[in-house]
Amino acid sequence: MMFVLDDARARRFEPFSTSRPLSEMRVGALLQRQRWQQVLQTSVLGHISSPHLAGFEEFDAPPHHEGDVPAGAWLVNSRAVPTLLPALSSATVLIIEQQVAAVRLAAPVAQEQLHDPQFTLDDVLPGTGSMATIPGLWLEEVWDIVGQLQTLLLRDIPALVPALSARKLSQDGVTVLGDHGVFVADGATVEPHVVFDTTAGPVLLCQGASVQAFSRVVGPCFVGESSAILGGRVSGCSIGEVCRVHGEVSVTTFVGHANKGHDGFVGHSVLGRWVNLGAGTTTSNLKNTYGTVSLWTPDGLVDTGMQFLGTLFGDHAKTGIGLRLTTGCVVGTGANVYDSMPPKAVAPFSWGGSVPYAEFGVDKFVDMAERMMARRQVLLSDRPRRWWRTLHAVATADLRWPRR
Known part of the structure; x- marks a missing residue:
């Protein structure tokens, strides 16, 4: 134990x-x-x-x-x-x-x-x-989840291939570049006209994962159970279970049950569970000065020493269509933001199109969470419902975050 x-x-x-x-x-x-x-x-x-x-x-x-x-x-x-x-x-x-x-x-x-x-x-x-x-x-800092992603995928995927009884992909109509290989577990599907580039690392598709036509998947890349790549270029990512991914996505981790189903660039970012990015949501992962990126932390703004760093999206965070996010942005749990570019840090359960944000009311949040989860056949039962209400009170009173 x-x-x-x-x-x-x-x-x-x-x-x-x-x-x-x-x-x-x-x-x-x-x-x-x-x-x-x-x-x-x-x-x-x-x-x-x-x-x-x-x-x-x-x-x-x-x-x-x-x-x-x-x-x-x-x-x-x-x-x-x-x-x-x-x-x-x-x-x-x-x-x-x-x-x-x-x-x-x-x-x-x-x-x-x-x-x-x-x-x-x-x-x-x-x-x-x-x-x-x-x-x-x-992991010395939260951004190491991004900074160490490529290193870990290069170690993890070869170890997981035999554990999942995955086989090497051999399929007409699919192009595989490079020597690292594409591996698929039972039930994974790949449509014709997909390009896998394994020059820099392997690709692993878990059970029930799918890749639609006209996608380019660049290794190292892990695609979890029942997740779908719906077109575009997905490079160096770890995609948890039951996610929808479309557009240009690079060096990004999806914890699971998250949606980026439309166009827009997301790079060097992390999406918590139940995140939904509106169509055209775009992260900046590189400063115009090419300098290192600073990130908000509970101890204040910290220079991460990283040249590439996008947005960290907390669980149940949502963005509106066309939202642009600044380099090194932190969007708190349950925040729902749209219209204007948010500041470097958005407090949990914020709501609105510009600063100062309103509070995303607990009843409205719980109803929204229940509806979203039901779309993936997941029930928000009474116990977690009560916990989210308690967490809402704790998080909205957390003085470490910049206030609305």
């Missing part, structure tokens, strides 16, 4: 930490929880994160863990991103880049200790047992 911990740093990975633990973020091809389950060959029984995420509920995600973590369990730092290779079964401590990434606990760890901002896994190292250094990397 395993528990995944968001440390103090992970709990500031906005806009996503407003509404989900980092273990439920897609990093590379997989959710962090799925990645650690493959590495340790055991299931995650709970996530340990900010108190406002205690009611988080989503598909097969484990619940927020209350109480102590028992002896014998694995405790994992959610910012650690291991390569998809089985860990040494005899090891009790796993190291990535000289930092402790996971510990099999020799004694219980108290709930109060886990929520101490100063707590690290070094505090619970066992007195006996063996350490193993495994390949991987760390």
